[in-house]
Amino acid sequence: MTPAPDVPVVVLSGPSGSGKTTVVSRLLKESPVKLVKSISATTRPPRPIETDGEDYYFLSTEEFEARRQAGEFLECAEVHKSGYWYGTLLSEVQRASDEGGWALLEIDVEGALNVMKRYPRTVSIFLSTPPEEYERRLRARGTEDEAVIRRRLQTAERELTFVDRYRYQVVNERLDDAVREICNILESVERSD
Ligand code: 5GP
Numbered sequence: 001m002t003p004a005p006d007v008p009v010v011v012l013s014g015p016s017g018s019g020k021t022t023v024v025s026r027l028l029k030e031s032p033v034k035l036v037k038s039i040s041a042t043t044r045p046p047r048p049i050e051t052d053g054e055d056y057y058f059l060s061t062e063e064f065e066a067r068r069q070a071g072e073f074l075e076c077a078e079v080h081k082s083g084y085w086y087g088t089l090l091s092e093v094q095r096a097s098d099e100g101g102w103a104l105l106e107i108d109v110e111g112a113l114n115v116m117k118r119y120p121r122t123v124s125i126f127l128s129t130p131p132e133e134y135e136r137r138l139r140a141r142g143t144e145d146e147a148v149i150r151r152r153l154q155t156a157e158r159e160l161t162f163v164d165r166y167r168y169q170v171v172n173e174r175l176d177d178a179v180r181e182i183c184n185i186l187e188s189v190e191r192s193d
Helices: 020-030 061-069 090-098 109-118 131-141 146-160 175-192
Strands: 009-013 035-037 073-078 085-089 102-106 123-128 168-171
Touching: 009 020, 009 109, 020 035, 020 102, 020 175, 035 090, 061 073, 061 085, 073 090, 073 109, 085 090, 085 109, 090 102, 102 109, 109 123, 123 175, 131 146, 168 175
Parallel strands: 009 102, 009 123, 035 102, 123 168
Antiparallel strands: 073 085
């Protein structure tokens, strides 16, 4: 089933190290509008702390491709030139709507631009960080090797050139302020609907 084109979708993008994941978990608790996190599908193997069906749907390359061919994705992309595919299933947007909430998608820039094309009412938010912070946070995470870190920093630089395509830009210098700012955005969008 394809969700209606006017379903509310919130897209949050930002380079690795921009603090997206932390912001998302705070928003799920604090947003004035009910948000339902879309669980993406990926061909990347799970990290030790990740759970299938919670963090991602971990799919084999073959299954991902079969579902892509079947038109099950709202968008999908090979992210960070990693060789791994990531995508948002249409059924996730529908699930959010069925649960009476807005779908919250934490996805890369390419995916976000595709979602904006398909759902013109998308509330698109780009989260950035003072540049020196990216590298520090990426390294502090300690889950990636040097080559992966370098590639992610390059991607971050490229992604920053797309900032203007987003309806809202938020700088995550202080977490509380960034979360509050996004909550205010969501509240004003809801009021203007
Ligand atoms: P990670 O492997 O660190 O979990 O995620 C890597 C990147 O994939 C992140 O920048 C994230 O925004 C992006 N990503 C996660 N899910 C999706 C998705 O469904 N679609 C797209 N296009 N990108 C995604």
